[in-house]
Amino acid sequence: MANLGLQLLGYFLALGGWIGIIATTALPQWKQSSYVGDAIITAVGLYEGLWMSCASQSTGQVQCKIFDSMLSLDSEYNV
Structure with missing residues (x-):
C-alpha cells in the first residue's frame, strides 16, 4: 500500500513538472x-522570452516580435 502511495506521489510530481516546463517555455516574460x-x-513595458x-x-x-532564429539573437543570449 505504501508503494502505491509513493507511485502516485511521483506521478503527480512529474505531471506538475511537465506543466511547469510547458508554462515557462511558452510565456514571453522571462526578462x-x-x-x-x-x-x-508614455509608459512602456518590455517582455522578452525564448521565442x-x-x-x-x-x-x-501590445506588440510582439517573434524571433526568426536562435542564431539572430543578441550576444547576451549566446552563453
Missing part, C-alpha cells in the same frame, strides 16, 4: 523591464 517617459502616458519579444504600452496596445 521584464519598463520605461516611463516624462508623463505616465518572442513584446512591448506593452500604457494604452493597452
Whole structure:
C-alpha cells in the first residue's frame, strides 16, 4: 500500500513538472523591464522570452516580435 502511495506521489510530481516546463517555455516574460517617459502616458513595458519579444504600452496596445532564429539573437543570449 505504501508503494502505491509513493507511485502516485511521483506521478503527480512529474505531471506538475511537465506543466511547469510547458508554462515557462511558452510565456514571453522571462526578462521584464519598463520605461516611463516624462508623463505616465508614455509608459512602456518590455517582455522578452525564448521565442518572442513584446512591448506593452500604457494604452493597452501590445506588440510582439517573434524571433526568426536562435542564431539572430543578441550576444547576451549566446552563453
